[in-house]
Amino acid sequence: MSTFPEYTADKIKQLQSSDNVLSVVLNFVEQGKLTTQMLTKQTKPVKKLLRKFDSLVIDNGILYRKINDIECGECKQLVIPETLKHYALETLHNLSGHQGTERTLALMHKRCYWSDMVNDVKHWIKTCERCLVAKNPLPKVRPSMGSLIACKPLDILAMDFTVLEKSSDDPDLDNYLANHQKQMTESLKTANENIHKKASERQEIMNRGTDNKPIEIGSNILLKKHVQGRNKMQDNWHPTPYRVVHRFKDNVYGIQLADGSGPVRNVTRREICDTGKLDMMQNSSSDITEDSNSSFGGWNVTIVDPIPLPIQIEHQESGEDEQDITTASIDMTPPVDDDNSIRRSKRTNAGKHSNPFNLPKSVLLKEASVHGNIEPVKFEQLGEAIAALGTSLGQSLGQTLQEGWLKHNMSNN
Ligand SMILES: [Zn+2]
Structure with a gap:
């Protein structure tokens, strides 16, 4: 089977006919007729797939959906049984360079189809651990402006310098100082007014369209990675899991390592990637002390079981070989990637600037x-x-x- 080289045409046929939904749909397509009365009796997933009844075809016993693709013209999408969905997503996202939703869907669209494919792909990418660490969340998080709270002396330091200017009209020191003080008081007052006015204006502009969704205390988060120099390939987030232990106003969060060790640091919302959508979710705040007993501090990684299907690579006999070619719609061998977790450039001078300090x-x-x-x-x-x-x-x-x-x-x- 060229859509998924690991599966033979027979295997696909078998998987389709043993699928609860596809077996019913296959029957309808074989008969070639579908009435409204028949449709009402069916289950929801069957109905959903039967909406595409006109485009469904059977070729050599395998169910396809015929579409007109902009790039490859008329092509046949293999209708994927439930058991193959995980494999399809794994192959066309994880093994194809962790592309975004649009590109993964484009790869999918040329090869396969199932009813809720778009949503499944979106969900898969949203919860893909590699993508979460490597990419910025969409839509971008824009917290409202606020000030960072220092958690130890000299943590945050800001300084203003001011110089006393010599008054030109009055050489007398007392007069000069009084004059200067008066001028300073007045200008300070005006400056204060202006500062507050401008600050509120800026804040209003900044807060437009901000995503102030609070992160719950106890949530697992990732910290922003600040890479110096050229950083095209690096991840956006550190893989080390942290969790929220406090929430201050102004979108400042107190965080600690997920296992409960290390000091508490205060960071702004901008520095945090909420992993809430992953199955690594920490429990509610009341459980924090208890969770620190567990080995990963509640960093519960749900490992999805690999597909229980035996993967067969069979060399087919000559007769079947021909058949295989006829059923082949498009060749879709995924790009081979030994280590799908890390993306690296192959250049020998990758990541090295020829003159980083501009010497x-x-x-x-x-x-x-x-x-x-x-x-x-x-x-x-x-x-x-x-x-x-x-x-x-x-x-x-x-x-x-x-x-x-x-x-x-x-x-x-
Ligand atoms: Zn991914």
Whole structure:
């Protein structure tokens, strides 16, 4: 079966006919007629699939949905039985480079179909652990503006500098100081008014369309990863799980490592990725102390059982081979990815900046690169030659000195 190379056509046929929904639909498509009366008796999932009755076809005993794709024209989507959904999502999302919803759906659309495919794909991607760590949540979280609360002395430090300007009109110091004080008081008052006015204006603009959905105390969260330098490939979030232990006003949260160890840190909402949608959800706040007893502090990872189906790779006989080719709609071997968890560039200088601190570069080297006729190798050779010269010079100088010293000694004696 070319849609899923691990499954033979027979296997797919068998899986489809043993599926509760597909077996009923297959019957209808085989008969080729469907009345409203028949439809009303069916279950909800069957009805949903039968809405596409006109586009459903059976080819060599396998149920397909015929569609017109913009890219590949008319193509047949394999109708996926319940047991194959997990495999399809795993293959076309996890093993295909963890693409976003749109691209994963595009891959799916060319190959397979089931009734609630779009929602299933969205849910799968939303709860994909790798995607959660690597990507920013959509829609972007925009907390309302607020101030960060320091949790230890000198945690947050801000300083203003001001310089007293000499008054030009009054040289008398007392007058000057009084004048200055008056001016300062007035300007401070005006500045304060302006600051508050502008701050509230800014806050109002910033708070437009903010997502202030509070994170519950005890929720498991991820912390933002601040990578310095070039960071195209790096994850957006640290994989280390934290959990919320306090919630202050102004969207500031007190967080601690998920196992309950380490100090409590205060961070703003912007620094937090709520994993609430994963099955790693922490229990309510009342359970916090109890949860710290468990090994991962309540970081409950639900491991979905792999599909219990035996995967068969069968070399088919010549007769079946031909049949296989006819049923083949599109070749859909997923890109091979040994380690689907980490995306890495293959470049040897990946992640390395040629001059990260913008240090001054040698003019000679620059010229060498500009004028192609001077090769950098020549400079290496030149360096070696100078080094050799240095050694020989040193040797001869040493010799001369020794001779001189000997002469000096002899003359002294
Ligand atoms: Zn993913």
